[in-house]
Amino acid sequence: MAKYKMIHTAYLLGICLILAAVFYFFASQWGTFGRWPKLALSAGFVASFYALSFAIASGFRRSVVGEWLLFAGCVAFGAGVALIGQIYNSHADSYGLFLVWLVPALLFSVVTKYAPFYMLSYIVGHLALWFYFFPSSVHLHYTEGGLALIYGFVALLNAAVFYLAETNRLPSAALKWLAYMMLHYALLSLSNSFVLERIGVWFNILHIGAILSFFYYFAKVRVQKAYVLWTAFAASVFAVFKFIELTVRYYSETFYLFGLLFVACMLYGHAKLFAYLKTLSPEKDAGRLSQIAGKAAAGAVTAV
Helix, strand or coil: CHHHHHHHHHHHHHHHHHHHHHHHHHHHHHHHCCHHHHHHHHHHHHHHHHHHHHHHHHHCCCCHHHHHHHHHHHHHHHHHHHHHHHHCCCHHHHHHHHHHHHHHHHHHHHHHCCHHHHHHHHHHHHHHHHHHHCCCCCCCCCCHHHHHHHHHHHHHHHHHHHHHHHCCCCCCHHHHHHHHHHHHHHHHHHCCCCCCCCCHHHHHHHHHHHHHHHHHHHHHHCCCHHHHHHHHHHHHHHHHHHHHHHHHHCCCHHHHHHHHHHHHHHHHHHHHHHHHHHHCCCCCCHHHHHHHHHHHHHHHHHHC
16 A cells, blocks of 8 residues: 555656646746747647546546546646736736636546645636736725625635535545635624724624534534634634734733733643543544533634
């Protein structure tokens, strides 16, 4: 088994080195090419990976190298789209380039069920959203309601991806983790009173409710110790961020003492959580973990 892993790792490193070599060659010599040679090289680069992948897949029914070459071809397609955008100076609507790249990534995800394509689609899709709402060429001003809608849309999108991954409709552990953390980031952005000064405070209730709900779900409904820890991490980040908000608004020497108490509560809560995680079994002690994790999260929030 270890021998096969080493062989697969060597194949993967070889493909990465080939990609790096070709990208470096293009980057160093790109200025010497004309428009049509650039287009031909970009298209030929992508087509070569797809052709190699097809050739290997035809010879072997299930080939890891063929899957990696297909993935490399999709990455090369994105690089080719970016190069074409550079040729025609289309940086003003760069989200369109990511949307074009998203199409083959999603299609390959549906057809191959290959986890790296799920990750690529997720990352490219989020980049397209980012550059659509916050383009690099112009500055768009959003009201608090507009920003709340953007962050809320991102939160709902990641909640949907997390649900699909949790129910094995999207079989990718990495995608599940990334969507889960991005969901908490979007909820934290909604409760950011530095940006959403008037309405951000009300979204604290939503984020606290989500944290406690996830504690209950991962500790009692479907026991997953790793995600109990990630939820505790999200609760800690939320509590620290809220403490920073309060420090900025109500800074004083007395508040500094509350800061020391806050740190002590955080350390105590995490110590208790780790201690109980070591002795828990998924079947018998799930309810007890739910109570301890809930108390730890509530204590951290109350300390703020």
